[in-house]
Amino acid sequence: MKGDDFPITTAEEAPVVEVDGLTVRYRTGARTRHTAVDGVSLRVEGGEIVGVVGESGSGKTTLGMAVAGLGPRTAGEIRVLGRDLAALRPAELRRLRPEVQVIFQDPHGSLDPRQSVRSGLRELRGLQPERTSWVSDEELMAQVRLAPDLLGRLPHQLSGGQAQRVCIARALLLRPRLLVADEPTSGLDVSVQAEVLGLLLRLRETTGVSVLFVSHDLSVVRRICDRVYVMLHGRVVEEGPAARVLEDPVHDYTRRLVAAVPGRRLRAAHAAREPQNTGSPT
Amino acid sequence: MIRFIAGKLGAVLVTLYLALTGAFLLGRLSGDPVTNILGPFATREQADALRATLGLDRPLIVQYLDYLASTAVGDLGDSLQFYQPNLGMIFDRLPFTFQLLGAGMVLAILAGVPLGVLAATREGGLWDRTASALAVLGQSVPVFWLGMMLVAVFAVRFGLLPAGQAGGWRNLVLPALTMAMYPMAHIARLTRSAMAEVLREPYIAAVRARGLTGWRVVFVHALRNASPPVLTVVALQTGMLLSGAVAVEYVYSWPGLGSLALQAIQFRDFPLVQAIVVVGAVSFVVINLIADLLYAVVDPRLR
Amino acid sequence: GDTATSGAGSAGGVLRVVLNSQPATLDPVVGARSDQYVWGTIVEPLIGTGDDLEPAKDGIITDWARENDTTWTFEVRPGVEFSNGEKADAAAVAGSILLNRDGEKAILKSYLGNVESVEARDADTVEVKTGTPQYNIPNLLTNIFLMPPKYYAEQGTAGFTAHPVGTGAFVWKEQQPGRSISVTANDAYWGAKTALPGVTFTWSPDAAQRLALLRSKAADVVFDLPPAQAKEAEDAGLDVQRVKSAMKIVGFLQSDKAPFDDPKVREAAALAVDRDAIVASIFEGQATADAGLLNVKPDEQPTASVKADPERAKSLLNGKVTIPLTYPAKKYTYIDEVAQAVGGQLEEAGFTVEYNPVDYGSLTTEVVTRKISGLYLFAGVPNVAAPDYFAHGFLTSDSITANCASPEFDELAAAALEKADPAAAQPLYDELNTKAVVDEHCYLPLYKQTFSYATSGVTGIEYNALNAVLFDRAEMR
Amino acid sequence: MTAVLEVGGLRVEAETAAADLLLVDGADLRVGNGEIVGIVGESGCGKSTLVRTLIGMLEGNVAVAAGEVRLGGDRVLAPGHDVTASVRGARVGTVFQDAARSLDPLFKIGYQLREVLARHRPGLTAAQAAEKSAAVLGRMGITEPDRVLGSYPHQLSGGLRQRVAIALAVITDPELVLADECTTALDVTTQAEVVALFRDLVRDTGVGLVFVTHDLLLASDLCDRIAVMYGGQIVEAGPTARVLESPRHPFTAGLLASVPSRHTEGPLVGIPGAAPRVTTAFQGCRFADRCAAASAACADDVGWTGADDEGVRCRHPLDGAPHPPTGQPPTTTDKEGH
Amino acid sequence: MTLTTPTEQPVRKAKTAPIGTARRRPGVHGRRGVVLVAAPLLLIALAVLILPATGLLPDPDRQDLAAALRPPVFAGGAWDHPLGTDKLGHDLLARLVHGGRLTLMIGLLGAVVAIVPGTLVGLLAGYRRGLTDTVLSRLIDAQLALPFILIALSVISNRGSSLGVLLMVLALTGWAPCARVVRASAMVLRERQFVPALRAAGASETRIVLRHLLPNLAGTVVALATLQVGTAVLVESALSFLGLGVVAPSISWGAILASGQSLITQAWWVAALPGVAITVVVLLVNLLGDALLSHYDPRKGGHR
């Protein structure tokens, strides 16, 4: 197939993802349904990092999977690069799929335990020959700051941080327009988390990929996201630029969320040292 | 709870229906009974006439529907060789099979569970190795052969116990032992792995961190948590024992369902084969249903 | 309760008998003859059998006469009653015969096809009319049992099996389903009363176990011991009885299909097999080589027979001939070994043998449906000591095997039956046997089985060659 | 302030098929009455092993090789001698990471509380036990103790379950409470509540609290003092403010720099590389191969400098200036893994 | 918190292994364990395959009625028949070796015919879920509810006993337990996140199932197959014992055993030795299966 059926659009064109009134219900019993996502609208522009925060069970993962076209959808519309996912024929859908890639919390779980890094990449190249010819395995590894000799390893021979970077590399290989990252660092140590987050930021600079960043860690979201959506019981209760929402929350729930973030003492210490930053939330 | 039971019952009915169909097919599979009934010196006209009276000349689908209808009202037909209602005969034999099953299963549980617990609490140790080795051995011995050997040694050589046939408790010892071997091994292995898994659960560490000790941790907390898989295997094995019973009953001339089944098949007594399979399947399903309900008793999360 | 397994000695002197299998039904009309061990204590045959296996006049029927070629009259013992009080008179006798002729599942139906009418002339006389002359009607009646007409009509097979009623030396006591059947002495028996208070039958399919039961004194008599167990029982100091039976094992060379449609090949096979060697090597004296098809009584041999000649067999065969050898696995004592031995001798003579062990039911089905080809081993268990039993059972065109059937054979068999008595018929049977076995080589007679049973402290059990057992005279020491 | 817990020279080793590992090495720790001591460090640095040692629940292949533990002055652990079950639960309460799974799912909360009381306070009558159970739940800020007592664990929310787990640890009025990552699985809002609960508990009862976490920010909010672990060793300890504001060990500094904060706007870099596998034969500074300041001297074992409660284990300690640069990665790629 | 005596509290000797916390697993496991059990099995298989060809053993079919029922050497027999002879004077060692071929072949083929359909059904049910799963699960349950021995006996008594029929029986009775296990494993696997990740990369469902799930289940399947070999051997011997499996003159361990049944009091070795052979092989096979299962345990993150 021609790889350029969907020429890479520039940031000024249609948003990478546009979600309109998305509702997802799960079957929980013979007659009972659970509404996990309830009328959510969301937009991710090219090159943007958009955060989704909320407590456990608020529907973040469900939303992320729906956006990636991998999860169920009960109502509403999801447009990727201007195309409605529901209206696409299966073949078109398969061609559109690589535009949105996913990264999960458990990096080991997202790699086939029996496949070495290299053969995993080879399989992707087989699946999407045109999209993946732009880079060699070694160059790709360098992009995610991994030594090329890790190519021969099996997932269980990788540390958590390395495995997560392999996941990112696999996603990158397909030149997606959007990465859906579902709590990609919550299983990692802060020292490793910082590396992975740094990598995401750098990739955004170099490749212009957009990121839908699902997380419950407000500090992380605040640090790397341009805009955030705050979810509660499947609804978006507040949205806006990350700095504004997390420093000057409007919604009651967001306030509580922000107030609960630990590290007050540390922040106070910083604030004392850097007087220009007195607009701290507490 | 009622919803839970209702849901289970629905699944059980479907399973039963499929099993009944299987029983029907098995009955047909066991061959043409006519020559067995008439003996070798019958003429062909006689055979055809008999086939007609047995309804074997009707289309299979008609026979099937007829069978379903009569089974549904509890009529399992008459035996071709015993000239008696199958159900009555089966009920005559069931007590013996239950006796054997019960004794075997009790033995298996009494030996298997402690063995498994012992192995799990000494995981990796000598006891564990010994118990596990015993368990694998138990699963590897051909049941009928074990029976033969027990007869040869305990009944024939030393004359300690009767060689077979039903009677007092002494008659039960060898068959029950033989019967118990395989499920014992299976239960021991499963108890071991279930217990070992539960013992690794954080709540067990938590219970121990609260200062509770040995047997209370093992028997009150761990064993109870490990019981659902053990229950499953007990139920499954009880069902499977029906198969084991055929060999064991044969070896010990035990007047149970197993020897009846063997007789039925040798004679091509298809209504009887069918009836035994139906009763076997129903018991299996009922036993498993009971096990399912027991889970709910043990585990509040299922209620 | 446990009647069968109390330690030493039996409670109250009841004889404890262990059979090799559970009797399927106790209704003699439909039941297999091998089960008559049990019902034979309760119901009696119309005509008794003497030591020479000929009809004897000491039973229910005390005398008979052939009024003309096709009319027989039988005198019924007066004053006999069934244990339920019904009269065992001529009407009952006539009814019993008719039950066997007309019953839908009657197992002897095919033997009574020539019987046109059965009537009770008076209380003591029964008249039987046949279509064509038939000399062996009294022989047949030795195998027909006297049934209480009213009771049987009410109860049917199921009821009768659950509680049989007869005129025999014992009456029904009880059965424990699947475990045991008990009978007690019939105090009102018309004949000599038995010394036993009763008999309890149990069963066990494994010979070693039967023997173990006897040795552990959990049984007084165990039947059906193969040579190994019989020898072991003797070594253990138990009484072992060996009874030469009329049961014969015969090889059938299926003559309507290749390869045995070729008489030469049949002859080669017949010459290849040495029955004496087989019997000598496998049976430790528990079988007798048997050279004919129609010789029923245990020690009888035919006038002419085939002698083994492997060399000639080899020379008759040109080219390789493959024959399937079908046999009922495990059905008869050492049948698997016999099949191997027969196969081995055939291979020696240049045949290629394909062994095809099947179970008994499959074998009969294949035979009856004419699907079988090659050589198959089959047993004939005669219930009456008349050659016609095998002639009509195997040879004639309406028989189950109908091997080599031809109009000539049918005529010979019919002519023999129409003779006045057995002696007059015998030459015809000899001719038939010679034609089928010696000339045509359609049959490969092998051996007659010897049955062994062991007892401990019991005397007086009567076991005849036709597989019938009488416990009346048994006594326990 | 008397010391509730004194750990001296603790060395814990594990036997594995490949090699003998050193899980905890020369740990010294002191916790006073009413004091909260935080233990922080990367995953696998031996935090949980330390906790398990303190309650005598080491795994079969793990053993204490040296050192001792005193509880309220009584020696409760020495090499070859375990902490007994009578200390566990009675004098030391423990709260584990996964609250949802540290309650036996088959028993009601009331039963589980009663069970602990029956074990350690056998004198109590049923009524007293019930009263005490309700009281301890009340102390945990649970408003409907009776409903909770009659519930099974799965019928409670995560926050409630965590409170119950804490209640189970403190119902016997222990001298010391060990909390091992007990808020990791909780939402931030619930986490904040649980942390507040601990703070109140320590203030009200004066127990000593060892709070194990990998979250520096959380530790900084709650703890009086902090001990940083790396590769089985305590590499830095001191009052919270001092450790966080002027870390002296490069690892501590690296951790701090990794914490995402709007104040660190530069490129986010963590600490490249991973902790080494420490065998009993391991020599030298555990952090050397990830440390920019490492020198040849780091190949030898490094001793503790400073006081018992306040010091660092490093040959090249940072000067204590705020926000020191972390060791920049020597290369842009790393080759760790096993 | 009374600081009574700062002296020693009564301390208890350390238990080496507190309840259920050790990491080691018992028995044979790991690669070493696999080798440890596989080696004797291989040896037996080789012996059974090669020995008859060497001409060291007498012809297993050679009858010698003069030398019938000789005991084995360790029970007072002579070295010309090391394991004694049977009723027809066959050399028992030769027959055991020869019979082992058929027994092991039935074991292997019997495992294959059960495992292949079982795996496919289990995979389908576990991966597809929904209606497919419900239907297949009911089928599995129903199959399990039918007493296996009756299925075996019914089929064989009708079809006669041949290798094909025996395999049919093994397939008919063996697929369901296998399907159950595979279904459970597949359900665990399909929840692993590499499945959606692959979907996102444009992989088709077939590809995911065949190229990713199946290889990951391979360990479990191999282990199940191994255990099924044991089951097949046991089934064969049981059926032969009841006269419905392998019957003379074909030789299998079950058939030898069956022929020794009636001799048990006279010549115990004819029945005892094949029984021991069966037990040993099934034991080894079961141990191997267990070792493989524990090696491939999905919860341990899939070692190779």
Ligand SMILES: Nc1ncnc2c1ncn2[C@@H]1O[C@H](COP(=O)(O)OP(=O)(O)OP(=O)(O)O)[C@@H](O)[C@H]1O
């Ligand atoms: N397959 C499913 N079937 C039924 N309910 C589901 C399913 N998946 C998720 N849910 C429910 O939907 C709700 C939202 O789940 P989701 O995983 O999207 O939350 P989340 O915000 O990602 O939570 P977390 O922070 O714990 O990951 C939860 O209440 C969850 O229990």
Ligand SMILES: Nc1ncnc2c1ncn2[C@@H]1O[C@H](COP(=O)(O)OP(=O)(O)OP(=O)(O)O)[C@@H](O)[C@H]1O
């Ligand atoms: N029984 C054991 N045998 C061998 N090694 C062990 C054993 N228990 C723990 N370890 C190893 O000891 C090290 C410390 O483990 P520990 O659980 O104490 O770390 P931790 O700091 O609590 O980590 P985390 O933050 O992940 O909980 C780890 O590398 C672990 O693999």
Ligand SMILES: [Mg+2]
């Ligand atoms: Mg989520």
Ligand SMILES: [Mg+2]
């Ligand atoms: Mg830990």
Ligand code: NI
């Ligand atoms: Ni590994």
